[in-house]
Amino acid sequence: xxxxxxxxxxxxxxxxxxxxxxxxxxxxxxxxxxxxxxxxxxxxxxxxxxxxxxxxxxxxxxxxxxxxxxxxxxxxxxxxxxxxxxxxxxxxxxxxxxxxxxxxxxxxxxxx
Amino acid sequence: xxxxxxxxxxxxxxxxxxxxxxxxxxxxxxxxxxxxxxxxxxxxxxxxxxxxxxxxxxxxxxxxxxxxxxxxxxxxxxxxxxxxxxxxxxxxxxxxxxxxxxxxxxxxxxx
Numbered sequence: 001x002x003x004x005x006x007x008x009x010x011x012x013x014x015x016x017x018x019x020x021x022x023x024x025x026x027x028x029x030x031x032x033x034x035x036x037x038x039x040x041x042x043x044x045x046x047x048x049x050x051x052x053x054x055x056x057x058x059x060x061x062x063x064x065x066x067x068x069x070x071x072x073x074x075x076x077x078x079x080x081x082x083x084x085x086x087x088x089x090x091x092x093x094x095x096x097x098x099x100x101x102x103x104x105x106x107x108x109x110x111x112x
Numbered sequence: 113x114x115x116x117x118x119x120x121x122x123x124x125x126x127x128x129x130x131x132x133x134x135x136x137x138x139x140x141x142x143x144x145x146x147x148x149x150x151x152x153x154x155x156x157x158x159x160x161x162x163x164x165x166x167x168x169x170x171x172x173x174x175x176x177x178x179x180x181x182x183x184x185x186x187x188x189x190x191x192x193x194x195x196x197x198x199x200x201x202x203x204x205x206x207x208x209x210x211x212x213x214x215x216x217x218x219x220x221x222x223x
Contacts, residue, residue, distance in 0.1 A: 004155070033209065043156075043200070043213040056208050090155050098207050099144045099163075103155030 002026065004104035006091050012110045013081050021076040021107045025093030031055075032074040033094075033101060034066060038087035046089075049074055050096065081111045115139050118201055118214025127223050131188040135201035135214045138182065142203040142212070145177050147186045150198045150216065159199075160186070191221045 005024045013019050025032050034046040045058035049068035063079040072093075078085055088108050092101040118135045125131055133147075144163055148156035160175040162168045162184075168175045174187040184203075188195055198216040205212075 031209070033211075035211075040215075042215040043202075043211070045210045045212075048209045056210055058210065092155075098204055098209060099146060099161045100158060101211070102158070103148075105153070105155045 004091055004093050004102050006089075006104040006107050008107060009105070010108045010110070012112060015081055015083060015111055017081050019078045019081060019085075019109055021078075021089050021091075021109070023074045023076070023091030023093075023104060025072050025074070025091075026102055029093035029095055029102075030072055031094050031096050032068055032072065033092040034074070034076050035090045035092065036060075036087045037090055037106070038084075043090070047076070078109070083111050085109060086111045113138060115212050116201060116203060116214045119217055120215050122218040122220060124220045124222060125191055127191060127193060127221055129191050129221070131191050131195070131219060131221075133186040133188075133199050133201075133217050133219070135184050135203075136182055137184070137203055137212075139203075139205060139212070140179070140182070141205035143206070144204045145175070145184050146202045146204075146211070147173075147175055148200045148202060149195075150200060152197075156200055193221050193223050196220050 031050045048056040066076040068074045088106040090106045092103045146161040147159045150156045165179045172189045176185045200216040201214040202211045
């Protein structure tokens, strides 16, 4: 069984640009979650998508947005990039329970 | 005060030692408690989860939750060099799917 796949692995952007990160969940998983893992701050919840709808959102500005497609894959968009957006962005999926999240290996975003 | 506190370590032990990892929390609404392991350049991997108070054992790993003290633990018996990683605790309240994480404890098991 293929795990959660994320692309790209690494992304380097200039301050003010936009970044798009992609996630494919495990087959059969309908919920997708996005987390930011910044140095010294730990994992911070960004977004939860289920059945194509945004279900919950963490304490991040509106320039962090995303969507979930009919095949349950998901996209995270970060607009007007700032230096402090540099972090590992992790995607997770599950079948809709409150536990048992499977994570991908992440996208390392560097803003210069 | 952070909702979840975890000593970042680093923790260094000899192979075969018993390792104790701990987290404390302040939100009494937390119901699910999870331990993840994260190797360098990888995403977190779920080791164990526990609902409410009690103990749970899986092979060399034992998770304990004491809700009265707001304290959770992960014990690793007969530790191996392959256990060297960062261990993260995570908790969730209700069904909002918003995992709250500790900062992680870096563990090195020396052969």
